Each structure stands twice: as C-alpha cells, then as structure tokens.
Amino acid sequence: MSSEHSWDAAELRTRFSLALSDMYKTEVPLYGKLVEIVQQVDNTVLRKEGRDLNDLPSRHHLERHGAIRLGTEHELQMIKRLFAIFGMYAVGYYDLRIVGFPLHATAFRPITEEALMRNPFRVFTSVLRKDQITASIRGTVEAIPEKRNLFSPRLMEIIEHAENGMMCDKNADDLIPEALKVFRWHSRSTVPLEDYLKLKQEHLMIADIICFPSAHINHLTPRSLDINLVQDEMIKAGLPAKERIEGPPSRQCPILLRQTSFKALEELVTFYNADGDFVNGTHTARFGEVEQRGAAVTRKGRKLYDQLLAHAVQNTAPTDPDYPQKFDHHLVDAFSNYPDIWERLRTQGLVYMRYRATETGKAYMAKRPADISLCPNIEDLLSRGFVNYEPITYEDLLPLSAAGIFRSNLGEDSHEKLSIQQAENGLLELEKALGCKPLDEFDLYDQLQEQSIRECTEDLRLEKILL
Template sequence: MSFRAHWQLRAEFARRLSAMYGDEVPAYNTLVDVSTAVNEDHLRNKGAEAERLGSISRVTAERHGAIRVGSPQEMSQVARVFAAFGMHPVGFYDLRDASKSSVPVVSTAFRPVEPDELAKNPFRVFTSMLAADDPRFFSPELQEQLRDFIGARTLFPEELLELADQAAEHGGLEGGDAERLLELATAAFKLSDDPVDYAWYKKLEAVSAVASDIGGVTSTHINHLTPRVLDIDDLYARMEAQGITMIDEIQGPPRWDGPDILLRQTSFRALSEDRIFRFEDGTVGPGELRVRFGEVEQRGIALTPTGRDLYDRMVAETDRRLAAGEGNGVRVDVARGVWEENLPRTEKELALQKLAYFTFTVDGDALGSHYGDSLRGGTVSLTELIEKGVAVPEPIVYEDFLPRSAAGIFQSNLTDDGSRDDAQTGTDYDIDVMSTIVGRPVADPAELYQRQQDASIAALAEDLGTTVE
C-alpha cells in the first residue's frame, strides 16, 4: 500500500466513523438516506443554482462529528489525533453561559483550514471539554473526584498518539502505519461496553447530563455525526413524515427568500441505548442511557465581523419581539420578519456592504463594456467593480459553528436542567486559554475567511492588471 496524505486519511477516517456510528445508531442511516434524497431533489429542482454553496458531491459526503473530552490533557491528545488528519483547531465556543440549563463545556472545532483541503474533504469535529474546574457546576469535592476519575482513564493509546505525531510531521503515513492509525483512531470513538458505575454516573447527572456523559464513563464516543443538506426545511418535514420526532425548531437563521447565511441546524431527539451498569451492591446489569442524537445542517455564507454583529443584533431583536408576544411565539416567523427588515436580499448587496465573505470572478463582458482596456496600470475600487458587475461575488461557505445553536442542540436533548450555582464565579476560558490547552494556536475563523477573500482580490487585481483597493 502506498503513502496516504492527510486528506486521504481524513476522508477514510470520516467514512469509517460513519460506518461505525451507523451500526451503533441505525436512525443515523435513515437520516443520511433522507439527506441524500433531499439533496438529489434539490439539485433536480434548482439546477446549477443548487450547487452555489458547494458541489453536490462535496455536500453529500460532508459530515461533522461531535465529541466530548474531560480534561486539558485529553483535549491536547485529541488535538494530536486530529492533526494526523489535517484537522486543526478553529474557533472558541463557551457554552456555559449560552443557555439557561447546565452545559458545563468549552469547545473548539477541528477542521481543515486551507480552501483546497476543505474542497478535498471538509470533515470537522466539534470538540467540547468539560469545564471540570468551574465552581458554578462542581463542588470542590466533586472537582477532585472528577480529576481523579478522568486522570485515571486512557482515551487515546500511546501507539495512536505516536502514529498521529508521525502523520502530522510527514504530511501523512505509509500503508501499514496508515491502516493502523485509522483503526486505532476510529476505535477510540467507539461506544464502549465497559460497565458504567451507576452511582457515580447519577451523581454527575444531577449536575448535568453532559457532565455524566463525559466524566461518568471510562471512554469517549461520537455523540453525533451530522450530514449536510441543501434544504433543511424539506429534510425536517420528511423526517417527521417518517415518524422521527425532531426537536421543535430549526436552530439559527430562519428560512427566508434572501441569501442563506451561516448555519441552520436541527436534530432528532436522543434515543435510548442499551448500556451495562455496575450498581452499588456490586451487581452488573443492563440499563439504558439517552445521550446520543442525530443532527443535520444546512450551510450558508460566512459573515464578516460586521455581518456577525448584525446577525447577533437580529437574534436579540427576535428575542425581544418574542418576549413582547409577537408572532404567536413562533420564533422562525418573528425572525423572518426581522431578517426582511435588516438583511440585504442579494449576495451582491451583502458584498457591497461588506457583511459577508466572497471570492470574486471577472465578468469579461462587463469588463469590456465598462472599461475596455482602460483599467490596466490604474487603480479601481472593489466596490466599483462589484457595482458594475465586473467583479462577480461567489460566496465563501461558513465552515464553523454557532454557540447559541450548539447550546440549543445540547439543551434540547437534556431531559433535566441540571444545576448551576450562579453565586459562584465561573472559571475564565477564552481562545488564548484554549490555545494553551490544545497545545497549538486556535485559529480565529474570521481571519481564515478574510485571508481567502484577500487572496481572491489579489488574483483579481493581477488578472485585471490594476490595483484594486
């Protein structure tokens, strides 16, 4: 067998995780089948327009996973594993305050960062770390017990970490080593059948079902794997028609007749799964846990920091109107109204107002009719080029996550609010602290999109033989 580069390892890793998870959670296979059908129909109905935010082959193969670890040490180890697959930490999400119930985690996402790597295979994993030192959730005694329990387990065997380091260093691995890396990495995320200590699990569950899922067991597992669809409303309706109960709403932006922005997500509720427990009297027996769920997403255009501010204001305005009793309490209807009042209806307008990120292509006809050859050697503004239709904006897809949706997804699958003592002060986490924990810099998503847009503008200027400002 020959050398396998990062992207080849990543594509195979995603494929194996998907097969494993499909065996573990058969409803996931239904979700994938329905997603594929939705995408095919969307393509049939919309033609080339359907592929504006990603080719059908990329979108159909596209997944994100979610995993949860228990300590900074485990976070740094999982970062080494993902580096083997060309997946790097991007973005910081603090979910502790993003919802009213107890979600005691801070997160980042591991994903390819270069546009060509994303195009080859965009597999990403939303990775959460239990904030086991946050006194709002965990008493000093529980913090210590958690540290001991988590410190005593091994999620990622030494052999896996060593192979991963080699893959990171050499840009991939040769045949036998590549195969072993894939085997070990996939196995590390398999649901374990080791008995779960019932009393310990329940003690943590009283604080948060997320805490028990992370710190109450001796291994980690994929929480969900998420396919991408081109029409999430259609997907939602088809899943319900199949008798699968979805959470009440689609999270994130509403459906409207302007450009799709950021990320829309929904999920079906966590399903009961058989697990083995060890009870306090020493007996071992079967039981059920309900922690893993199915999620699906539709991706839209990445927003600039200005666009993101507008988005956050629109979300706040939606909340305000809902609280005031507008729209019969139906969030998406209220949100649609807010969107229509505030967000430009065309990609061109989004680009002109610098609200979203784009790459640009040249429209030769528009160039000829507006400028002839007169641009060569001169200076022109990007705004003018866009206005005249010479620079045609092509959307840059949002590759990241939304903290409020993430918290909503966690939360909608909890049966209990858990407990949080807001009289205590929470531990400080931010992107820099996360970088130290992960052991490598956590990239700012906006910088990555900006870099891609800048490169495209530079290429445009080169093409036109002019300075574009």
C-alpha cells in the same frame, strides 16, 4: 516493508470521515435513515432545478460535522495531535456556559480553500471545565478520566511517526481503525451506578464525559440543500425530530447555518454496583443532526446578526406555552432588518465573497487596453463584467444553535432565556488546555477573500485591485 512517504491529509481525512459515518450508522441506525432522507431531499430540490446530485461540488457529498466531549487537558492535546494528521486545526472559541453547561469548545477543521473544497469535515470538540463543577464531586470528576487512555499504543506510535514528517503505508492503513477506537460507543460504564447517578444529577453531560471508556461521537451532521423539507420528512418518517429549526430564519440569501436533529435515544448501558455485580441502566446522549450552510458573515455582519437575535430572544416570554412558534415569529420579524440580496450584503460589508476573474475580463485585459487603470476599483471591474463573485461558505458553528440542539437532547423542555454574550472570557483557559491559540474564524475568512482578490489581480494582469 512499506516505504516511508509524506501523506495527503485530505485523502486521510476523507477515509476517516467515511469510516466514522459508517460506524455511526451501525451504532445509531436512525442516523443512517437521516442520511437517506437528506439524499432524497437534495434529489428533490435538484430535480426542480433541472439538475442532479452529480452537479453538486464533491465536498457536498462528503460534508459532515461531528461532536465529541473530552474530560481532561491531556485528552484535548492528544486529539489536537491526531486531527493535525488529517489537516484539521482548532478554529474559534465557544463558551457553553451561556446555557449553563460546564464546557467550552473549539472546532477542528481544514483551513485552506483547497482543503475545504476537497473535504470540509469538522469536529466540534468540547472539554469539561472542572472549576464549574460542585466542589463535593470535583474530586470524583478529576480522578475517573485520569484512569482511562483514549489513545491506543499503536495510535500513539502512528501520531509520533507522523509528527516527524513521514508515514509508511502500514501506518496510514492502521491509522483509521485505531483512530475510530477513540470515537466508538461502549454500552458499559466504567463507574458504579451510584457514581453515575451522582454525576448525572450534577449534569447529564458530565456523566456522559466521565463515565465511559471512550470519547464516543455524540452526533454526526450531513449537510442538506433544504433543511425545512428535511424536517418535514423526518416527522413523516416517524423520527423524533426536535420541535424547531435552530439558527436564522429561512432566507433568499442563506447566512451562517441552520440546524435541526432527531432527539437523543435512550440506550441500554451496563453498570456495576457496590458489590461488583452488573446491573442494567440507561443513558441518553447520542442523536442525529442535519444542517443547511449559508454564507460566512463578516464581523459587522455577525454583530448585526447577534443584535437581531437578541431582539427576538428578549421579545419572547420563555414561559409562554407557544414559545417555539412565537419565537420563530419574532425571529422572522427581527431579521427583516437583515439585507436579503447578495449585492446589498456585499456592498454593505456583511458577507465575505469569493471573487473570480471572468473569461471576458481575462481576454480584454490580455490586450492591455489604455482605458483601464492598472489599479482599478473592484466595483468598476464588476460593472464591466471582468470579475464576478459568490459567497464564501460558513465553515464554523453557532453556539446558541448548538445549545438549542443540546438542550433538546437533554430532555429539557423549558425555554429559559439564553445569553448571547459569553460569561467571563475562558479563552485563555482553553488556550492553556489546548497548548495553542485557536485560529480566529474571521481572520480565516478575511484571508480567503483577500486571496481571491490577489488571484483576480494576477489573472487580469493588474498591479492592484482597490476595494
């Protein structure tokens, strides 16, 4: 019998994310092609710098984010319990009503620096808002998912055992294949074709959530060093790439993240009709995405970002046939007002930084020289070369970028204006469904920056570092 023991959440998270990626490559072969393109592009970028893939941090090789859509509060609470075993917790709130989707979301991800360094796998998890659905079909939308159970009895057993603080080897081995069942694609619907078409008419995402027996992963996203080059290579390879890259424009100092994708493919699905006979139909929901991550911006930096993005949106007519090109032009113009030098971004308080004591600083301070205060200013330490810094990576999502991806994968070619502001705040509603408050992403970045200052203070044998 396997002995009980505590478990390494990061190791399980890595095993799960790799297994999920392998499963999705089998289900959506173009995703496998996209991963190959990303690896080729990263190799090209690194060769120009005299480096290779081995020079990248290990997290880059594992980097993925996925997305799922859930139908009930119970499913959301259960997925929270499952992700906790992998060291992933709800971070942030995303109100997708800004683009007319009856959904809101959070992202489950690791939160400590060590956990993020080992594997930053994250899952954007949205849940249906039944109060946003037409009253005439709300009963159908509520009834159908109540009949399904995404979590097998064996998975429930493993989750409950883990919540008691221990896990045996057998449970750890069974966890991955049992968890994959939640995310696996099924090319059959659980509802009659007539019901599917009614739900699809209301919103394709409602049909995608309600009409299938699993919370199938709808995309996985590898991270690239050069998303522009990936976009070019996708087009060359004949992948149905979306027409523009979402997020901020290309910059010398990247911030937040940029995303693109190949468009969702039409997939054969088996339905049954009123007579109980099986009929063939199609469904469009799953696609492949790629991202390039930049620095995490502060609250001040995000406010400036939103202001500049709003300016670009407001100055581009959605009915213009050249909307993508003109919007990108206005975006580049607007972001000329966002500093693009790391030192300016730091001193203006726009980007979070990870500070580290240098060997020079450690050696100097070990002698306890009299000309150094035990409470120096960070700027003094930087000017003396006793401390250096690097931007903290943005680990979260951008709702408007995600919306642009989602809309393109719904086959919507219109470019109606997107609202950057949330509608009425549904955060309390999500908290109730989740059973807890999502963590605030800005607070987490604050903590990472403050932790790095504390480490510098200890390494340099100081009492305090003033910011």
